[in-house]
Amino acid sequence: MSEQANSRDVVRRDDGTWAVTKPGSERAGAVAGTQAEAVQRGSQILANDGGGELRIHGTDGQVRDQRTVRPGNDPYPPKG
Numbered sequence: 031m032s033e034q035a036n037s038r039d040v041v042r043r044d045d046g047t048w049a050v051t052k053p054g055s056e057r058a059g060a061v062a063g064t065q066a067e068a069v070q071r072g073s074q075i076l077a078n079d080g081g082g083e084l085r086i087h088g089t090d091g092q093v094r095d096q097r098t099v100r101p102g103n104d105p106y107p108p109k110g
Contacts, residue, residue, distance in 0.1 A: 036082030038075060040068045042089050050075060077102035 038059065039051050048068035049058035059075055062068040069086055076082045081101035088094040 036076065036080060038072045038082070038084050040065060040072050040084065040086045041091070042087065073097070073099050 037053060039053065041049055041051060042065070043049050043058075043061070048062050048065045050060040050062075050068055050072040051058050060068065060071040062071055065086070069084070072084050076084055076099040081099050084097045084099055085093050086095040086097070
């Protein structure tokens with residue numbers, strides 16, 4: 031996995047659940063029962079954190095999709 035400034039990975043855990051992880055972090059940011067739920071939660075996390083790349087891994091661990099998530103609504107957007 032290539033580490034990026036702001037990215038998250040959706041990966042399958044040994045117990046069959048799906049986790050949203052941040053590169054370099056030991057704990058999952060979110061855990062879901064299905065991959066679709068984890069993708070949705072990962073997108074929300076990235077939008078709230080200023081946007082970034084969401085990498086979705088298949089059951090074999092290989093990246094099968096990558097999405098760019100735009101920043102969410104910023105209450106203090108930059109002027110100009």
